[in-house]
Amino acid sequence: MNKKNIHVVGAVIIKDDKILCAQRGESKNLSYKWEFPGGKIESGETPQQALKREIQEEMECDIAVGEKIDHTVYEYDFGVVHLTTFYCTLQKGKPILTEHHSIKWLFKHELSSLDWAPADIPTIEKLENM
Numbered sequence: 001m002n003k004k005n006i007h008v009v010g011a012v013i014i015k016d017d018k019i020l021c022a023q024r025g026e027s028k029n030l031s032y033k034w035e036f037p038g039g040k041i042e043s044g045e046t047p048q049q050a051l052k053r054e055i056q057e058e059m060e061c062d063i064a065v066g067e068k069i070d071h072t073v074y075e076y077d078f079g080v081v082h083l084t085t086f087y088c089t090l091q092k093g094k095p096i097l098t099e100h101h102s103i104k105w106l107f108k109h110e111l112s113s114l115d116w117a118p119a120d121i122p123t124i125e126k127l128e129n130m
Ligand SMILES: Nc1nc2c([nH]c(=O)n2[C@H]2C[C@H](O)[C@@H](COP(=O)(O)OP(=O)(O)OP(=O)(O)O)O2)c(=O)[nH]1
Pocket: 006, 008, 009, 010, 028, 029, 030, 034, 035, 036, 037, 038, 039, 040, 081, 083, 117, 118, 119, 120
């Protein structure tokens, strides 16, 4: 059986040289793994629109979406995630924890101390070598 394709966008939000990292909740797949806030692209949306919407919903703040960082395809047991990550900045408000277990602001050289969702590793490597 073919696995379902899941198209996901992730926001690498940078503020004062630190990057916002978010930990998934207990009841989710990839529970307690770290990720970039974001989510699935809905039909009719551009990746950038999806990212702005997801961050508003999840963290109650507005972002500006900048350049693409990376695009990876990773096969999990529950499906194939196509993850695109973008540089973002905060425009209005401050990220609020709603559905994540926790959030952290880390310098890029600290990112690899967290247990990331596997699809995120190429983005982490790019950020570390930036
Ligand atoms: N938001 C986000 N999701 C990621 C990243 N890396 C990664 O493998 N994923 C996976 C986890 C999920 O299976 C999927 C994103 O879906 P989602 O955030 O909309 O959905 P979810 O599983 O948290 O919850 P649900 O809405 O399906 O209940 O992509 C990442 O950096 N950010």
